Amino acid sequence: MALRELKVCLLGDTGVGKSSIVWRFVEDSFDPNINPTIGASFMTKTVQYQNELHKFLIWDTAGQERFRALAPMYYRGSAAAIIVYDITKEESFQTLKNWVKELRQHGPPNIVVAIAGNKCDLLDAREVPEKDAKDYADSIHAIFVETSAKNAININEVFIEISKRIPVAEAAGGTSGKAFKLGRQASESRRTCC
Ligand SMILES: Nc1nc2c(ncn2[C@@H]2O[C@H](COP(=O)(O)OP(=O)(O)OP(=O)(O)O)[C@@H](O)[C@H]2O)c(=O)[nH]1
16 A cells, blocks of 8 residues: 655644644544643654555644744645634634735645634634634635544544545655645535534
8 A cells, every 4th residue: 555645734823722633633632731832843643545545744833923933844845734723712813814825925836725723612712703714715725624622523534634635646756745736625524513
């Protein structure tokens, strides 16, 4: 079975739950007292997708402003970027839009963009309507899911949707995951959050 290495980076404001999403995906656990990321952290997980193995090389970047200049090191050469916002913080959704602009200007041309509205377990505190975020994601042809790292909602689905958008390796092409095109729309298979 072919193995493809897919570099993925997580971007977004501090405290939106980037590390928690990665931790939930890789270790299937949640730490309520997780520390802010310093610089970036790296984890991997390999999953089977159709007749390939996708090894996700996951760079979780720090959301604090003082680390922002480091981000290009992590999104450069990435097959996909997961931009995370917190559904209870409108400001984090505005930050997400800035990341989309930056990726469009300086990121890999065919990077797959996934938008994750995290903390969807906190419905009572919602500030960002799901429809607004979905409409925005559709307008930029991005994957969209609302997630809860805490309650393990839609975490695997984000990565499955990324796998779906990675074109099958061309016969003469490499398997490094470096050349990608935006493909079909996200499928309807994921769960609605909460
Ligand atoms: N209720 C709820 N809390 C969450 C969820 N995901 C993360 N948190 C909490 O949000 C806080 C920040 O989570 P982190 O994963 O450290 O956030 P981050 O985006 O990686 O932050 P930086 O590393 O500073 O960029 C922690 O207290 C988490 O326990 C979630 O899905 N629901």
